[in-house]
Amino acid sequence: MSIQIPRGTQDLLPGQTEIWQYIEKTAREICLRYQYKEIRTPIFEHTELFLRGVGDTTDIVQKEMYSFQDRGERNLTLRPEGTASVVRSYIENKMFGWANQPVKLYYIGPMFRYERPQAGRFRQFVQFGIEALGSKDPGIDAEVLSLAMSLYKELGLKKLKLVINSLGDKESRMAHRNALIEHFQPRIGEFCGDCQNRLEKNPLRILDCKKDHDHELMKTAPSIIEYLNDESRVYFDKVKQHLTDLEIDFVEDPTLVRGLDYYNHTAFEIMSDAEGFGAITTLCGGGRYNGLSEELGGPETPGIGFALSIERLIAALQAENIELPIKKGxxxxxxxxxxxxxxxxxxxxxxxxxxxxxxxxxxxxxxxxxxxxxxxxxxxxxxxxxxxxxxxxxxxxxxxxxxxxxxxxxxxxxxxxxxxxxx
Missing domain, CATH: 3.40.50.800 (Anticodon-binding domain)
Incomplete structure (x- = not known):
């Protein structure tokens, strides 16, 4: 029997790789304009990095990581996302001491998640992402969003929708957390096992559950917007004002929570509205993660970033029948x-x-x-x-x-x- 490619992976052949090269070249050129510098981190990291950085209540950590022990019995994991690795490198290499602040970085590379393969989603996939570390100015939130939208538009995509929300600061999130526990507690037995486990650890993650998405309590769950304190409201209003000034259209969605534990304040997703793109419309996701550096043993460092799948981007280009101007011959x-x-x-x-x-x-x-x-x-x-x-x-x-x-x-x-x- 011939050996075949592992499920959830793909070979990129000549004729396809030129598309990838064009996209990567465009992304690098845009990063140069915005002054984001490339960082390359290891394909695998210590498992603890993702347990602490991504969050042990997330689907990624609980169900999707490729983890193993090496010959020295060290627990290692193929990276499932890029932010934790970048922040680890930021701390380890003392980038917080660099003269130019904030530190603005980008990466392009393979990530690994054990999930059900489907159109545009693979177990080995390539992410392009950026991270801005060291500034809590809402202007850089707008810059990060602007860079993401610029990449999609420069590649020709038109049917895009930017959805944003605020998850608030620590005080706001704690108030919202308590309200969610009170809301779901009486009927938590009607939810899946994952949601039951998350009730006390991280009830916000219940709102992101795929299995219980249609449960009636989901529709009446307290919104984070109701619990934002004055500081969080002012911050979010400033981000929205910047986006308006940049003529970037957006939709507010108070149910948007993102799938990783480290997000706070600004959270966002960019979606494709192209006909026939599929049920899963998200192209890009990200947000602010003040506190992640401290969680990983570093100094207090505000940060914001996003990541997008190159595979999903190519699927969106195909859905809009966009042919990239790749030099042939x-x-x-x-x-x-x-x-x-x-x-x-x-x-x-x-x-x-x-x-x-x-x-x-x-x-x-x-x-x-x-x-x-x-x-x-x-x-x-x-x-x-x-x-x-x-x-x-x-x-x-x-x-x-x-x-x-x-x-x-x-x-x-x-x-x-x-x-x-x-x-």
Whole structure:
């Protein structure tokens, strides 16, 4: 029996990888404008990082992590998300002492979660995310949202919906927590086992339950908005004012809680409204996580960020029938006629590539007609034909495939002449 790819993973083949490269290049260029610098953290971390950072009541920690013991009996986990790793690195490398504050970082890399594979969701998936650490200015909340929306719009997506909420500060969350416990306690037996376990530990997570989403108590649950203190209300109003000033449309949703324990104040999701995109519409999620640094043993550090799945982004592009402007084709295909010409073209291809020209040649001793067909498949803009006679006369024939125009160039100076021909 042949060995097949593990469930929930995918091979990205030529033709697909160019799409990924274009998206990643666009993301990096936008981060440069906003002055976010790339960070690369390990694929695996100590399991405790995610227990403390993500929260032991979350679905990620309880059900989805790939954890194992190494030969030294250390408990390790393939990273299920990026924020905890970035904050760990921020603390460990004492970035809080850097001259430029806040510290603005981005990452692109694979994450791992053991969940049911479905359209646009995989067990190994790639996230692009940003983290801004060291500022509690609501202006940077707006900046983070602006960066996310800019990426989607620059890639051509139009059917987007930004949903925001405030989870309040510690005082507001505690008041809301007590109200939720009082609300759900009398009938908690009607809920799933996960919700029953979360009632005392983190009742806010009950609102994010997929199994009991339609329970009548969900519809009447106390809203966090009702329990925001004055400071939290002023903060949230300021974020919304900034978004209005930036002409970024948004919808307020007091039921939005996000799935990770570390969020407070601003929380948000960006969704696709494209027809046929699927039942799960979320493209991107994030929010503010003041207190996470302290939870991981670092100094008091406010932070905010988001993460988005590249797979979900590509699915949204497909739903809106958007074709990215990816450069196709090659500059030149070298056709060889005769053994001496074939040998010479090995050197000529190297010279052209060294000069920045994209080149391919035949390596299968195909006939001339088959070589031209190969050039067509590769969408070569020019075909340069070299035979033994041309080689003897220090000449090479060049055909511009779009018009059929042909010229003969000196072989000794061909690379320089070809670059002029392209211009």
């Amino acid at each position: 090659i500059d030149c295909y070298l056709v060889s006629l005769g053994e001496a010409a074939k040998d010479y073209n090995v050197k000529l291809a190297h010279q052209m590539r060294s000069a920045g020209i994209t080149v391919e040649k035949d390596y299968q001793d195909r006939k001339v007609k088959a070589q031209f067909k190969s050039a067509d498949r590769l969408e070569a803009r020019y075909v340069a034909t070299l035979g033994d006679d041309e080689l003897a006369n220090d000449k090479i024939n060049v055909k511009f495939m779009e018009t059929g125009e042909q010229v003969q160039l000196e072989l000794a100076t061909f690379v320089e002449q070809f670059k002029k021909l392209q211009a």
